[in-house]
Amino acid sequence: MADNAQTIIDLNQRLLNSIVQADWNAYAELCDATLTCFEPEARGHLVEGMPFHRFYFDLGASKGPVHVTMASPHVRMLGDSAALICYVRLVQKLDGNNSPVTAHVEETRVWQKINGQWKHVHFHRVPLA
Numbered sequence: 703m704a705d706n707a708q709t710i711i712d713l714n715q716r717l718l719n720s721i722v723q724a725d726w727n728a729y730a731e732l733c734d735a736t737l738t739c740f741e742p743e744a745r746g747h748l749v750e751g752m753p754f755h756r757f758y759f760d761l762g763a764s765k766g767p768v769h770v771t772m773a774s775p776h777v778r779m780l781g782d783s784a785a786l787i788c789y790v791r792l793v794q795k796l797d798g799n800n801s802p803v804t805a806h807v808e809e810t811r812v813w814q815k816i817n818g819q820w821k822h823v824h825f826h827r828v829p830l831a
């Protein structure tokens with residue numbers, strides 16, 4: 703189980719890196735095509751599928767250095783073929799004055815092993831006050 707938990711942490715870090723780097727190929731490879739989500743951009747609606755997410759990747763990565771950290775990631779294996787991971791995502795970047803700032807959001811992400819490969823199948827993101 704511990705190895706599986708580390709696998710989920712590693713895959714999730716790759717996913718978060720792909721988002722800040724606007725690396726659509728890496729993101730799409732890690733996700734199932736039927737990915738569902740609740741996130742602030744969806745204005746309270748459950749969104750299914752990849753096109754909604756692609757819109758943001760097509761805008762490109764933001765300029766300047768960026769670093770993503772999962773703070774206190776907690777993995778729960780749901781048998782051998784499903785897992786959820788919860789953490790606070792910290793994103794370090796520069797603001798308009800080139801001063802470092804840290805954005806923070808709560809995330810829960812669900813992974814499922816489909817045909818022998820872990821795929822990201824659902825997430826829920828909530829901004830922290």
Ligand code: GLY
Pocket residue numbers: 721741755825
């Ligand atoms: N909006 C893409 C993601 O957080 O997975």
